[in-house]
Amino acid sequence: MEPTLFSKIIDREILADIVYEDDEVLAFNDIDPKAPTHILIIPKKPIATLNDIEEGDLALIGRLQYTAAKLAKELGFAEEGYRVVMNCNEAGGQSVYHIHMHLLGGRRMQWPPG
Numbered sequence: 001m002e003p004t005l006f007s008k009i010i011d012r013e014i015l016a017d018i019v020y021e022d023d024e025v026l027a028f029n030d031i032d033p034k035a036p037t038h039i040l041i042i043p044k045k046p047i048a049t050l051n052d053i054e055e056g057d058l059a060l061i062g063r064l065q066y067t068a069a070k071l072a073k074e075l076g077f078a079e080e081g082y083r084v085v086m087n088c089n090e091a092g093g094q095s096v097y098h099i100h101m102h103l104l105g106g107r108r109m110q111w112p113p114g
């Protein structure tokens with residue numbers, strides 16, 4: 001898989017406003033926020049789309065969700081509520097082909113999403 005924009009952020013070739021990092025996961029503020037808090041949570045392992053997740057990745061995917069909830073608690077909007085979104089492929093609105101979880105908080109969300 002070609003290095004994506006997010007691999008370059010992991011490798012510090014492209015700067016991002018990093019809010020959390022561990023051995024497996026990186027989280028940084030979205031450059032074009034759609035809510036007062038809009039964080040992207042990504043695995044360091046490059047996986048192109050949700051369709052490419054393998055059974056061996058299940059703990060890693062759980063870690064993305066766990067990190068989202070941890071950040072929501074730390075940032076103070078966990079109880080009020082928030083949204084996590086993962087877009088898949090073109091019709092799903094995916095633009096960077098390295099899976100990522102959007103954590104959106106700090107405002108009331110609409111349903112259905114656009």
Ligand code: 5GP
Pocket residue numbers: 005014016017028029030031032033040086087093094095096097
């Ligand atoms: P997708 O559309 O693939 O679900 O989400 C990709 C996200 O990456 C978008 O919300 C977009 O604003 C964000 N993004 C694109 N380029 C950059 C960048 O260079 N830095 C950061 N921090 N976010 C980016």
